[in-house]
Amino acid sequence: MEQHGSGGRRRRRRPLIIIGVVVVALLIIVVIAVAVSLKQRRGKDNFQSTFMARCNKFMGYNCNQVWKAFQQAYVGRDPRKVPMDAYNPFIIETPFHNPICNKLIFWSKTKEIAHDFTEKNKNCFITVEDTLMGSVVDGLIWCGKEGSNETFTTGCPEWGEGENPVRSFWKRASAAFADAACGDVTVMLNGSLDTPYHPESVFASIEVPRFTSTKVKSLNVVLVTQNNLDTCTNDSLKNLQKELAHGITYNCKEVAEIQIQKCSSSSGMQCGTCW
Structure with missing residues (x-):
């Protein structure tokens, strides 16, 4: 009788152990998801703050307008389908003043x-990197994603992958520099x-x-x-x-x-x- 009762208790513990493992696993997944989200948010915020700080070193520009013109080129787009001319509004906002x-x-x-x-x-x-046009993003990585209004700094395409935001930007900025x-x-x-x-x-x-x-x-x-x-x-x-x-x-x-x-x-x- 004692052995029978002990076996019953062991059988009752197994579902509790399984539930506990599942709860811990779910908590780990939630923690990881939150950490990734926070990292992406910090990356976006750091990118924008770096962009604005660099822009503000130059006199005679409306940096809020410069930022908006820059963002519209890639935000919400497939990061491998951002053509050079998507940055035309940004180029218009960053003329050479000197x-x-x-x-x-x-x-x-x-x-x-x-x-x-x-x-x-x-x-x-x-x-070109000494001008506002090139200075604001020199050395930085960025991209957007379809269906999102965010700027991402991780998970972006490599330099040679399609018409990606970084490659297209530097080709367009280089063209504007050469035109000048x-x-x-x-x-x-x-x-x-x-x-x-x-x-x-x-x-x-x-x-x-x-x-x-x-x-x-x-x-x-x-x-x-x-x-x-x-x-x-x-x-x-x-x-x-x-x-x-x-x-x-x-x-x-x-x-x-x-x-x-x-x-x-x-x-x-x-x-x-x-x-």
Whole structure:
């Protein structure tokens, strides 16, 4: 009788144990879901606050309007179907307010070098990331989702996946920067690469075709070199020269990276004296 009663109690405990396990599992799922939701919210809030803080460093812009124009490009859309022209309203809200002729410097595979240089020499040169247009999202990731009015900073497509928000943005911003080019224009290319002027780069596919001889006087190539094998005779640079609009003067000069670094650390250089 005692054994029979003990077995009955064990049988009654099993459903209670199973219920307890299920409750714990559900609690874990709820905690994870809440944590993910909070992380996404913090990511969105951090993204917007970073965007606005960067925008507010520039005078003469309505940053609330800039933010709205930026958001409308991707919010509620399939993150792999955001075309370049979706950012047209943003480009309209971020015109260049200061004189830029002879100051624009483009780059391809030399971002860090170019930015180190312009950081100390903004009176001489500016990259697209030095403008409000490029500054507000430089180094950031973002996307939207169908049926949502949120901005997401995780789970977004990789750079090469369709017409994703980040890729399309930089192509559109680069196009606007190239459209503004006038006078003497400079580009820093990486002389350590077999193809410094790569046909699939943003510079080759987006920016160069938009240079017009009615506005651009010359293109000065600064080939950032590491050794004597890096020269302006590279075949890809010959292609660059051929692809320039008729009437734009082409110049190329090899400049050692260490020389550019010295110029980057000097705040009193004369414009153009690095090359």
